Amino acid sequence: MNVPEPYRLLLYLVGTLAFVGLNAAYLVWVERKGAARFQRRPGPTEVGPAGLLQPIADALKLLSKQVLVPPEADRLLFRLAPLLVLMPALMCLATIPFSAALGARDLNLGLVMVFAFGSINVLAIMLGGWASRNKYSIISAARIVSQNVAYEIPMLLVVITLLMVTGTMNLREIVEQQAGGFWHWHILRLTANPLMPVTFLIFFICLLAETNRAPFDMAEAESELVAGAFTEYAGMSFGVFFMAEYANVLVGCSLATVLFFGGWQSPVGVGSGLLWFLLKLYLLIFLVVWVRWTFPRTQFYRLLNLSWTLLIPVSLGILLLTAGLLKVF
Amino acid sequence: MKPFPAADLLVLGVFAVAVLLTVAGALIAVLSTRLIRSVCGLALTCFGLALLYYFLHSPFLALMEILIYVGAICVTIIFAVMLAEPDEAPAQESRGAAFLWGGLALVVSGAVFWALVQLGWGHAWAAPTSRANAGTVHDLGVALLTTYSLAFELISLVLLAAILGALVIAHHGRSKS
Numbered sequence: 001m002n003v004p005e006p007y008r009l010l011l012y013l014v015g016t017l018a019f020v021g022l023n024a025a026y027l028v029w030v031e032r033k034g035a036a037r038f039q040r041r042p043g044p045t046e047v048g049p050a051g052l053l054q055p056i057a058d059a060l061k062l063l064s065k066q067v068l069v070p071p072e073a074d075r076l077l078f079r080l081a082p083l084l085v086l087m088p089a090l091m092c093l094a095t096i097p098f099s100a101a102l103g104a105r106d107l108n109l110g111l112v113m114v115f116a117f118g119s120i121n122v123l124a125i126m127l128g129g130w131a132s133r134n135k136y137s138i139i140s141a142a143r144i145v146s147q148n149v150a151y152e153i154p155m156l157l158v159v160i161t162l163l164m165v166t167g168t169m170n171l172r173e174i175v176e177q178q179a180g181g182f183w184h185w186h187i188l189r190l191t192a193n194p195l196m197p198v199t200f201l202i203f204f205i206c207l208l209a210e211t212n213r214a215p216f217d218m219a220e221a222e223s224e225l226v227a228g229a230f231t232e233y234a235g236m237s238f239g240v241f242f243m244a245e246y247a248n249v250l251v252g253c254s255l256a257t258v259l260f261f262g263g264w265q266s267p268v269g270v271g272s273g274l275l276w277f278l279l280k281l282y283l284l285i286f287l288v289v290w291v292r293w294t295f296p297r298t299q300f301y302r303l304l305n306l307s308w309t310l311l312i313p314v315s316l317g318i319l320l321l322t323a324g325l326l327k328v329f
Numbered sequence: 330m331k332p333f334p335a336a337d338l339l340v341l342g343v344f345a346v347a348v349l350l351t352v353a354g355a356l357i358a359v360l361s362t363r364l365i366r367s368v369c370g371l372a373l374t375c376f377g378l379a380l381l382y383y384f385l386h387s388p389f390l391a392l393m394e395i396l397i398y399v400g401a402i403c404v405t406i407i408f409a410v411m412l413a414e415p416d417e418a419p420a421q422e423s424r425g426a427a428f429l430w431g432g433l434a435l436v437v438s439g440a441v442f443w444a445l446v447q448l449g450w451g452h453a454w455a456a457p458t459s460r461a462n463a464g465t466v467h468d469l470g471v472a473l474l475t476t477y478s479l480a481f482e483l484i485s486l487v488l489l490a491a492i493l494g495a496l497v498i499a500h501h502g503r504s505k506s
Binding site: 006141145 | 336339363365366369372388389392393395396399400401403404407408411467
């Protein structure tokens with residue numbers, strides 16, 4: 001399309017904001033319904049059919065609340081933190097190719113861009129926790145750094161492994177390599193690396209840890225730290241943190257779809273398109289919700305040990321194995 | 330396709346924002362009394378620098394600036410700040426020492442600035458090469474293993490020394506106190 005660049009930018013901004021907002025609102029609904037079903041209760045039913053209007057009621061409630069800043073807090077950083085959490089996720093979405101024609105930016109460095117902006121997320125949550133001047137928030141802020149540093153390593157190792165197989169960091173090209181049936185998807189490319197499903201598993205575990213989802217939500221840990229880094233936040237500033245969490249889940253699952261599940265490619269080889277991407281994306285997101293309500297939260301030290309003693313050695317091993325196989329064949 | 334109206338002005342505006350971010354961040358980093366805000370200033374500067382790199386047609390460098398400096402180094406510094414006392418005023422230095430170190434810093438930075446100005450004015454500027462589409466995996470691999478292989482290996486040695494140093498400090502730290 002011959003649309004001038006500034007209009008494209010505007011279109012992308014409005015589109016992404018709408019998508020992220022709607023996605024967050026209805027993922028809260030999915031989460032609440034999912035949790036309820038896993039616990040054998042109906043979940044939200046009152047507002048609208050099957051509680052479908054509940055997110056709108058929630059949003060109105062959050063928007064009408066006063067934004068409180070505790071007197072002891074660092075006012076500037078306290079107000080800045082929710083914005084800083086949300087922005088990187090929006091930037092990451094710019095590189096995700098939703099279908100062959102739908103993507104904000106076709107960058108050769110798409111994969112690097114996602115990780116560059118993804119790394120800011122931890123900085124923002126940490127600033128929010130630190131600026132709150134609350135002991136629970138500060139404990140949570142310290143936790144989130146060690147957790148994210150620990151899990152960034154296996155995540156990047158896994159991605160490097162995949163990068164050796166694909167040979168490109170352009171996300172659109174990565175999807176195009178996986179055309180023609182589900183056996184071409186990277187998760188099943190066993191010729192490049194017989195441990196590809198394990199690679200995906202490591203990626204998925206790191207994704208849960210990086211987006212602070214249970215069983216790794218040490219930053220929030222409501223049973224021990226009240227609400228962790230978000231304890232002092234009220235009203236919509238709290239809501240923005242949640243929007244950002246769901247936006248990050250969205251980015252992570254989109255990345256998993258692109259890297260391992262063939263993006264917009266159809267599993268049978270015909271009729272590829274946006275719908276397939278969304279289907280795979282939301283199946284993965286449902287998996288994230290499923291994991292959250294199935295497994296209890298781990299202890300913090302076990303969480304770190306899992307990364308340093310299991311995930312990093314295994315992902316390093318996979319890296320070496322893939323390099324060797326690529327060299328030999 | 331006719332060009333977008335006032336496209337040059339827009340580009341100039343974005344450039345001004347980049348410069349402003351860099352300078353303002355540096356000023357915050359130096360002038361703020363709270364350590365944590367200084368780190369935020371540093372992060373801001375790195376963002377501004379990344380934007381400037383992008384303007385110089387080096388997207389890979391820009392992304393690496395964000396990934397390494399904002400995502401890793403600033404996070405590490407904040408982590409170190411957290412281990413220190415929260416927002417404690419720094420211990421008062423004696424005025425003599427402050428003047429001595431301040432003067433020394435002024436002389437050194439003045440000398441560096443003067444040398445850079447001499448370099449900039451005394452030599453012809455190299456025309457910036459466009460690398461808008463550089464940075465494929467192949468290019469990177471070739472660059473790291475041929476042109477920059479010595480620097481690459483040296484950096485890995487420095488990191489190894491840093492890891493060993495951290496291990497030594499961690500090993501001795503607890504038992505003595």
